[in-house]
Amino acid sequence: MTYCVGVLVEEGLVMVADTRTNAGLDDISTYRKLHHFNVPGERVMMLASAGNLSITQSVLSMLQEGVPGEEDDEPPQKLVEAPTMFQAAQLIGRAIRRVRAIEKDGFEAANIRFSISLLFGGQIGNGEMRLYLIYSAGNFIECSTDAPFLQIGEHKYGKPILDRAVRYTTELYDALKVSLVSMDSTMRSNLGVGLPIDIALVRRNALTLEVNHRIEAGEGYFHDLRERWSAALRAAHRAIPRPPYGPADK
Amino acid sequence: MTYCVGVLVEEGLVMVADTRTNAGLDDISTYRKLHHFNVPGERVMMLASAGNLSITQSVLSMLQEGVPGEEDDEPPQKLVEAPTMFQAAQLIGRAIRRVRAIEKDGFEAANIRFSISLLFGGQIGNGEMRLYLIYSAGNFIECSTDAPFLQIGEHKYGKPILDRAVRYTTELYDALKVSLVSMDSTMRSNLGVGLPIDIALVRRNALTLEVNHRIEAGEGYFHDLRERWSAALRAAHRAIPRPPYGPADK
Numbered sequence: 001m002t003y004c005v006g007v008l009v010e011e012g013l014v015m016v017a018d019t020r021t022n023a024g025l026d027d028i029s030t031y032r033k034l035h036h037f038n039v040p041g042e043r044v045m046m047l048a049s050a051g052n053l054s055i056t057q058s059v060l061s062m063l064q065e066g067v068p069g070e071e072d073d074e075p076p077q078k079l080v081e082a083p084t085m086f087q088a089a090q091l092i093g094r095a096i097r098r099v100r101a102i103e104k105d106g107f108e109a110a111n112i113r114f115s116i117s118l119l120f121g122g123q124i125g126n127g128e129m130r131l132y133l134i135y136s137a138g139n140f141i142e143c144s145t146d147a148p149f150l151q152i153g154e155h156k157y158g159k160p161i162l163d164r165a166v167r168y169t170t171e172l173y174d175a176l177k178v179s180l181v182s183m184d185s186t187m188r189s190n191l192g193v194g195l196p197i198d199i200a201l202v203r204r205n206a207l208t209l210e211v212n213h214r215i216e217a218g219e220g221y222f223h224d225l226r227e228r229w230s231a232a233l234r235a236a237h238r239a240i241p242r243p244p245y246g247p248a249d250k
Numbered sequence: 251m252t253y254c255v256g257v258l259v260e261e262g263l264v265m266v267a268d269t270r271t272n273a274g275l276d277d278i279s280t281y282r283k284l285h286h287f288n289v290p291g292e293r294v295m296m297l298a299s300a301g302n303l304s305i306t307q308s309v310l311s312m313l314q315e316g317v318p319g320e321e322d323d324e325p326p327q328k329l330v331e332a333p334t335m336f337q338a339a340q341l342i343g344r345a346i347r348r349v350r351a352i353e354k355d356g357f358e359a360a361n362i363r364f365s366i367s368l369l370f371g372g373q374i375g376n377g378e379m380r381l382y383l384i385y386s387a388g389n390f391i392e393c394s395t396d397a398p399f400l401q402i403g404e405h406k407y408g409k410p411i412l413d414r415a416v417r418y419t420t421e422l423y424d425a426l427k428v429s430l431v432s433m434d435s436t437m438r439s440n441l442g443v444g445l446p447i448d449i450a451l452v453r454r455n456a457l458t459l460e461v462n463h464r465i466e467a468g469e470g471y472f473h474d475l476r477e478r479w480s481a482a483l484r485a486a487h488r489a490i491p492r493p494p495y496g497p498a499d500k
Contacts, residue, residue: 156406160435164483173492181487185410199495211495221494232486233414237431240478242423244471245449245461 001192002033002153004048005162005179006119008131008143011172012203012210013121016179017048018187020194034198035060037079037122040208045079045088045122046200050153051115051136058099059092059116067095085130089120093138100136117152122202129204149179157189158182176201176211177225184226197222251442252283252403254298255412255429256369258381258393261422262453262460263371266429267298268437270444284448285310287329287372290458295329295338295372296450300403301365301386308349309342309366317345335380339370343388350386367402372452379454399429407439408432426451426461427475434476447472 004017017034031053037045047063049056066076082088100114107114114136121131121143131143133150143150145168151159165178176199186193201211215222254267267284281303287295297313299306316326332338350364357364364386371381371393381393383400393400395418401409415428426449436443451461465472 156439157410159439160407160410161483161487163439164480165487174487176493176495177490178487180493181490189406189409189413199493201495210497211493213495221491225490228490229486230414232482232489233411236479236482236486237411237415237424237428239482240427240431240475241471243426243430243449243461245426245451245463247460 001190002050003151003155003158003183003186003190003193004033004050004119004153005149005151005155005158005182006046006048006121006131006143007149007162007166007170007175007179008121008129009148009166009170009172009175010168010204012201012206013046013123013129013131014172014176014179014202015046015048015119015121015200016176016183017198018183018193019196019198020192021053022192030196032198034200036200036209036212037063038209039080042207043080043122043124044202044207044209045085045120045124046202047079047092048119048152050117052112055096055099055103055114055116056118058103059095059118062095062098063092067091068098070094083124084127085120085122085124085132088122088124089130089132089134089140092118092120092134093140096134096136096138100138119150119152123204123207125207129202154186154190154193158186161185172201172203180215180222180225181229184222184229251440252300253401253405253408253433253436253440253443254283254300254369254403255399255401255405255408255432256296256298256371256381256393257399257412257416257420257425257429258371258379259398259416259418259420259422259425260454262451262456263296263373263379263381264422264426264429264452265296265298265369265371265450266426266433267448268433268443269446269448270442271303272442280446282448284450286450286459286462287313288459289330292457293330293372293374294452294457294459295335295370295374296452297329297342298369298402300367302362305346305349305353305364305366306368308353309345309368312345312348313342317341318348320344333374334377335370335372335374335382338372338374339380339382339384339390342368342370342384343390346384346386346388350388369400369402373454373457375457379452404436404440404443408436411435422451422453430465430472430475431479434472434479 063079313329
């Protein structure tokens with residue numbers, strides 16, 4: 001399994017992704033799922049992936065080497081050459097459709113579902129900072145200011161805290177903190193999501209990564225965050241009065 | 251959607267179920283999903299249902315009127331006649347298989363999935379108090395003391411708090427309180443789960459319901475619980491120090 005979350009607030013963008021992949025419970029590995037396509041001062045783009053690893057890797061490689069054009073005379077285009085975030089998201093969608101066209105027959109023969117989802121966020125030049133969720137069909141949606149986060153993979157365990165704690169006006173490092181709490185909730189309820197965790201943080205208009213860090217098992221801050229959160233939850237439900245409901249009325 | 255949770259602790263059993271059913275987002279109704287089969291002093295049994303409403307209602311009616319025997323000379327048996335909780339769970343499994351045999355062709359023709367899951371808990375006479383999760387195939391699992399709760403329906407949003415806060419030694423009314431917090435988390439993240447909520451509480455060896463209550467919209471205690479929980483979560487993540495991660499190393 002995978003869990004990745006992106007939060008786009010007023011001050012900037014945070015992305016957090018786990019690194020655990022599994023082909024069955026007895027075949028677990030660590031793979032980076034959070035990728036950067038940066039030209040400092042010109043653009044900063046991040047792509048987090050969930051789904052079939054062979055598909056996500058092929059899509060990434062195609063975005064690095066150049067996605068073939070849809071017309072014969074159209075030259076291949078690399079992700080770092082896209083002029084706007086919207087056109088970059090379109091290019092990713094095209095790469096997904098290309099990979100599907102190549103793999104379709106083999107996947108059908110082996111009865112494997114073509115499954116991929118991507119979070120794509122960043123900023124190019126003076127353009128708006130954007131965060132997109134791109135689906136298996138290559139179509140995509142954009143993050144809104146009303147619900148300023150998007151998730152892929154095993155998203156339900158970590159959603160309640162985001163629903164409650166993240167607003168468009170939330171400060172950037174608080175958004176990172178809440179994303180880590182959301183990741184912790186997911187890791188605790190689904191063993192298929194695990195450490196290390198990759199995190200990235202970009203301030204609006206900075207056009208370069210302010211944080212690009214991997215949290216390894218046993219790291220002090222994250223360990224402390226998990227302990228404090230657990231203790232706070234226990235204290236929180238203890239502080240609520242007991243239900244007043246009495247003996248049955250029938 | 252549906253969310254039901256059962257918690258079996260040392261002191262007894264709690265069951266909580268929402269009441270919202272929907273055939274599409276534009277066709278939402280209120281149906282009781284938590285049912286009682288009680289003979290005070292002799293037995294107390296509770297059944298919470300998720301899945302296709304026509305199936306769950308047919309299974310319930312069959313359990314009330316009598317499930318046909320599997321052999322021709324075997325008389326129909328009612329749920330309230332089962333001699334032990336294990337045999338009662340087996341009888342429910344048989345009822346599900348019976349309904350499936352009746353509905354199978356029609357469901358296949360209409361391309362409807364035969365989907366049902368049930369939480370079944372209670373105690374008969376001097377027997378052990380039990381809590382079972384019964385699947386569409388009629389097979390079932392039993393709740394353990396290591397993880398003293400079972401859930402059906404939209405279970406992921408409400409699982410993190412149960413994982414953290416419920417132990418076999420948790421007091422009975424605390425188990426009810428945490429179940430209500432779990433229900434609140436689910437209702438907040440999935441609009442298909444909603445008020446009113448039915449709750450039931452049985453003390454071990456009491457053989458009668460101690461609480462049998464419906465929480466309606468606007469009820470003071472539940473409203474207060476939701477507010478306090480929200481406030482506590484906000485305070486909890488604010489109390490965690492900010493991430494110490496600095497400018498990117500690349």
